[in-house]
Amino acid sequence: MTATFDIAAIRAEFPILSRRVHDGRPLVYMDSAATTMKPRHVLDAMRSFDEQHYSNVHRGSHTLAAEATEMFEGARTQVAAMLGANADEIIFTKGTTESVNLVAATWGRQHVQTEDVILVSAMEHHANIVPWQMVAAETGASVRPIPVLEDGSLDDASARQMLTADIRILAVTHVSNVLGTVNNVARLCAMARERGIVTFVDGAQAVQHGNVNVRDIGCDFYAFSAHKLYGPTGVGVLYGRREMLASMPPYQGGGAMIDRVSFAGTTYAEPPMRFEAGTPHLEGAIGLAAAIEWFRSIDCDALRHHEAELLAHATEELSRIDGMRIIGTSPNKVGIISFVVDGVHASDIGMIADRMGVAMRVGHHCAQPLMDRFGVSSTVRMSFGVHTSHDDVQQSVHAVAKAVEMLR
Amino acid sequence: MTPAMTMAQAANDLVEQFEFLPSWEDRYAHIISFGKTLAPYPEEHRSETYKVKGCQSQVWLHPSVQDGRIHFEADSDASIVKGIIAMLLFVYNDRTADEILGMKPDFIERIGLTQALSANRANGLASMLKQIQLYALALSRRTA
CATH class of the missing domain: 3.40.640.10 (Type I PLP-dependent aspartate aminotransferase-like (Major domain))
Known part of the structure; x- marks a missing residue:
């Protein structure tokens, strides 16, 4: 029942989402796993x-x-x-x-x-x-x-x-x-x-x-x-x-x-x-x-459904990027995507995406044993919140693709 | 080898190079291409001793003294960071300790690097510069 999940209305409740960064670009906040933004009700x-x-x-x-x-x-x-x-x-x-x-x-x-x-x-x-x-x-x-x-x-x-x-x-x-x-x-x-x-x-x-x-x-x-x-x-x-x-x-x-x-x-x-x-x-x-x-107050089933759609969308789009390796593909997962790209350093992707207004996390995410398990020193991590839209996903994927293009 | 330009001249040259690049894509591409000008880093110095701490990506900086000037070799596994250290070395390499310690690094501000790289401000730039200055300080103490 996605009809009850009004993403525009939810976004409007987060004052910080109207922030602009780097030459007036709208903020695309994809770091909710690090910390979630606060809606007006909480403030x-x-x-x-x-x-x-x-x-x-x-x-x-x-x-x-x-x-x-x-x-x-x-x-x-x-x-x-x-x-x-x-x-x-x-x-x-x-x-x-x-x-x-x-x-x-x-x-x-x-x-x-x-x-x-x-x-x-x-x-x-x-x-x-x-x-x-x-x-x-x-x-x-x-x-x-x-x-x-x-x-x-x-x-x-x-x-x-x-x-x-x-x-x-x-x-x-x-x-x-x-x-x-x-x-x-x-x-x-x-x-x-x-x-x-x-x-x-x-x-x-x-x-x-x-x-x-x-x-x-x-x-x-x-x-x-x-x-x-x-x-x-x-x-x-x-x-x-x-x-x-x-x-x-x-x-x-x-x-x-x-x-x-x-x-x-x-x-x-x-x-x-x-x-x-x-x-x-x-x-x-x-x-x-x-x-x-x-x-x-948010319809939990609708939220889950929305998040699953975003996850499928982002996973599919990211997978088109040459050399993409998504770490964590369990069938039972939430809206968190960690990845590395062959021949490109995670921190470079993070820096260029940031310049494009997309906030993602880069690093070992306080999970070094897990990094060792997958043989990487760091990953880029994209994570969704209740306010994340398909447009956010699109822009994030675009930023990653652009970064990879610039860095290769 | 004595560089053709003084530190101030090199810094101004750098600022000018970036002034002619209007889009951020061009500026980033220029930073990345700077990194590619670095001489291959000697594998025997790719060790913890020469790692610059406080960087998100790995950065190595190896100093040696030649005719009273400090020659740096550097490398990073990340392209943008490697470009940044190459830019720093464009100004700081093969200088005397006094020159390095007397240099005000305001060209970084003038290039707009700190603002452009705000997300990773802490990452590298300051630590790399500090490491260069520390090596210079150590050398000046030794020769004093």
Whole structure:
């Protein structure tokens, strides 16, 4: 039902899309996997909070403090509803990276032991590798990757074999930030659960592509960032199953996370407060709530359909370019296309495309093990947002083709 | 070998070359063709020691001193970056340390390079220039 998906109307909600770059060229923003732009609804909500209701939360008895607390806790409820979780299972963090670090530093230090194995995948972002390596270094455990197949999908057969009893936790991405591959995390989590293995799912690239339900996935932890869901930077979420959070030690010490402080001994608050030391990013949480509200107003099926069409369009057009190699061709993928072109450096393509107004990402995308897997040092990455049109795709492909022509 | 032009003359020459190129395509093509003028880079110097840090693409810069002048050899795996380093060397190559350290790199601004390459500002240009200056500084300290 594409009729209900009015791309022109959606575009009009993003002020930044009217930006012009390099001699007045309209911006073609194809970097939504790095960060999504903010619609007016989100910008307005954050400003209105600052102008009308701003105050610190969870303390003070005055009117603004009560309003701000209500809005902040309302944001938590909003996130919980989006994920199919309870509000007390939602922890506000700085973003996905901090969410991983929180689990690694608390649950990880508590449970990971010498000779344990932390199972990740070869398509992880560094944020879902390095914190585990740090825990492994401290405890004598090791980090092992599930291999990735040539088409960019996870090697399910290996995954099944590798999920053995010595695995302490499975930490895997829902959607690859490079390949666009959507992993069957529900199946992976089910396999892990059967063997008593704890599961962490990195949802940074998943939430902006449609519905995510943590109960359906069956994971113990799920993380994402607001700035990849049309919300602000500096705020993200860690979902933790209630029983998991209840048994975990605090992450950072400070105000708001305590029950009672004395020099004889301090007791800690219940989750989620136990994990939110200090004043949280209030405007961020308000912005995230607005982003969720806004995103939910979009017909999710229509969005998926539109994105699949864009992906098919871009893939077909790019494939016409001589020497084109698309990395990540899994049948189950979102609107992310990584590619290299024979004899042409990715950074050159990125620079020339930028000059033509097309914003794409060039580099290793914080996934060096995956670059090694495919034998490249960097790729160009084109990624779609809700506002991406067929015209954007056309212009991007044109820019890539032109760059290749100039560089050969 | 003493270059035919002074650094200032070479810089002005470069600015003029770009003034006659009205379209961005021509300017980029000119940058790319500059890269092709670089002498083949000696494989024995293609090592971590001579890599310029802070570049998105790989850049190698190898200095040697000949008659009190610094001779640079350079290479990059990316064409535009290679062109940029070739342009820098067009001005900076075979100069004395004092000349290099006394040179104000405002010609980069005058060419419009920083603006044209805004997306990769951090990538290379500044790091390459800094590396050239660091080598010059090291040489001037050694001879002081």
